[in-house]
Amino acid sequence: MRVKVACVGGGPAGLYLSILLKRQDPSHDITVHERDPEGSTYGWGVTYWRGLLDKLHVHDPESARAIEGASVTWNEGEARVRDLVTRRASDEGFGIGRHRLLEILAARARSLGVRLEFEHEITPGSLPAADLVVAGDGVRSALRTGHADHFGAETEEGRNRYIWLGTSKVFDAFTFAFVETDHGWIWCYGYAFSPERSTIVVECAPRTWTGLGLDSADEAEGLALLEKLFSDILEGHPLMGRSAGSGGAQWLTFRTLTNRTWHRDNLVLLGDAAHTTHYSVGAGTTLALEDAIALADALHAHGELPQALARYERQRKSELLSVQSAARYSAQWYENLPRYIGLPPEQMFALLGQRHSPLLPYVPPQLYYRLDKAAGQLEALRRFKRWLGPKVARSVHARELASRK
Incomplete structure (x- = not known):
């Protein structure tokens, strides 16, 4: 049966859903609406693991091959604490630039007949006429907020401050670095996402953030200080930020989002509009694409929209339980870093790998x-x-x- 679908938000989830629905039935009328100009995406690189790639190959081999071909891989992790370095084998990880990922998905969607409308903002008062409206408009979703009482969104704000940066230093392993300062510990982890670039996420406790003056530094001053603190792993390479336009660096606190329900009539939540998990587990993009797979499967299996959306919500809420739990414990591990940082390096690195465990805090x-x-x-x-x-x-x-x- 031919359906009309409006995907609001041009992120990975909305684009991949449009691809899957077009592959199921080329007659479906699908439009992706994105408020920003094409190619203006934020961020540096994203991570994923072999399990996601295997799923992508099953559901759309063409885009999977393109994504894999544009990704870099690693199979080791390295931790640096003061002057001590520990390296060990890890599961195979993948990194790809967020901009490149969206290029691949947008090109694939267009090739299948999906319409992409950029610089086109959709609000709760201007919903397009469609059989299904997909709210893939991010953690601050305007479509979800327009029905806040129905969806029952709850957010929990983390304690630590973090900033997402890029660098021309290309790491050959997933790299952690912990640096002790007069105001407490500051740490980062970095991973390559192309042959020329890596992502670095820097995090610290609020006391360290203010003590180092990062709360008041402009972007250039903040980057210069961080380059000095992490000079051992950067080896002379610069850090690159994303200016907010005011000159201030974009330090954030992570907001974990959950929703009581994910759908209302013909409106359904997808990706970060439905849920977020702490960045330290590196699952955001994976979960968004898995949402798209589950929603497409549910729509294909059920002719009636209410049953399809109910199945999608049940399935994804169940599958997310273990990931959300792991993310909470991972965030707590970093918030309680002094409990682990004095251990011998091999022990500290081992517990870093076990940070998702519900037993470790006790x-x-x-x-x-x-x-x-x-x-x-x-x-x-x-x-x-x-x-x-x-x-x-x-x-x-x-x-x-x-x-x-």
Whole structure:
């Protein structure tokens, strides 16, 4: 059945949903409305992991190949605490420039017949006539806010301050750096998103932020101070910011958003308009694209819109529970950094990797490390025994055959 869909917001979620719906039925009438000019997206690079890429290959191989081809990869993590450096193997990670990702998705959507209308702002009072209106207009969604009582949005503001920056230093591993100052610790993590650029997210407690004067510094002064603090990992490369126009650097506190319900009549929330998870788990883009996949599948499976939107909401709320929990504990780990920063580097890095654990805040860090290491050794032994079992059985079987000859 031919339907008319208006996607409000030209981010990854809205664009990918338009692609999936057009692939399901080319007769669907789909328009993506974006208030900003084309190519004016904010941000540097985004991260994702192999699991998302596998899903993209299933649902639209053409855009998946383009995204993978434009991405850089890493399979190691590095942590620097003062002058100590620890590096270890990690799951394969991917980075891609946000601008490049949107270019790929926009080109693919256009090739399938989706209309893209830039510099076209949609408000609750000017909704386009459509069978389905998708609010993919971000964490401050105007369409959601227009029905605030219905959606029941709640936000929880984090304690720490952070800023999202770029650099010409290209990291060959996902890199963490923790620097001690007279006003407390400040830290960053960086990852490449192209052969020429990396993203760096810098974070610190409020006391450190004000003590270092970052609260009052203009963008140039702030970047110069951060370049000095993180000179070991930058190796002479500059940091690049995104000026807000007033000359002030864009330091933020993260807002975790949840909604009581995700749909109202023919209006449905998607991506950051529906939910956010702390940036330290690197899942924002992945979750937005997974929202699009789930919504497209639900619309395909159900002929009636209310049933389709209800299925989409149930599925995604259920799937998000574990990610949202991990994100909350990850944010708390950084807010309680002094609890872990004095550990030996290998222990601190191990617990950095375990920061999503709901047990870690309640178990003494060194005890948790020993228990986790013991559990890992037991699992390694179990894997070895499983691997060894068939080989022993084949050896015994071979000796039995030889003895019969």
